[in-house]
Amino acid sequence: MTQVRLPFLIALVLALAFAIYMAINPHPAVQVEVYDKWQHMAAFGTLTLLSVLAFPHASLLRVGERLSFLGAMIEVVQSIPALHRDCDIMDWVADTAIIVGVLVVVRIGRGMQRR
Template identity: 65%
Template sequence: MTYQERLTIWRLLLAVALSFAITMALLPHPPTLVNVSDKWQHMAAFATITMFAVLGYPHTPLLRIAERLSFVGALIEVAQSIPALHRDCDIFDWVADTAAILAVIIVVAIIRHVRNDATF
């Protein structure tokens, strides 16, 4: 498999994961997929999305990836404040999203630093 093919796969996985997370976040009554707290679901989703973003866009600065994904989390919370969706806007959901994003970014930055190919 070529480098470009691997990037394409990671980018497709990113698009699927992001679409799935946004869809589940905006459904009025999303199905329960796993029996864990809402914050853990947010953190798992955004950690996965961040990993796909880092792998799909390896030359993009890590802080830019973190900023953009955190903004997506904030936009989801704003969208959940729409009364017709029957969802609750919770700033702590966005905090959980951002914490997961930063955790992944920090781990990737450490790995890149150790490998001497850091891209911030």
């Protein structure tokens, strides 16, 4: 059975709900003037870190694959005209880049811990 750390799981679910809400809401209430790709990277960096903390024994490859798929699906949903959002493949690239970056750091950290 997979070990789950409940506090991090709760934080992950809340962060995931917030990220999805902000991604599909036609008129997000909170608008900070930051480059769009930085917002994507902040969201998916946080989701990646919380995923690894919530599921410490999960495969890093699986975590990365699932989160990258989520980023792609968000872009597909944003292509719905009624949402008045932009579907941009580069947003998914930014999501995936930060996911990979965080997972590489986690892998290196785990390797150093084992020594």
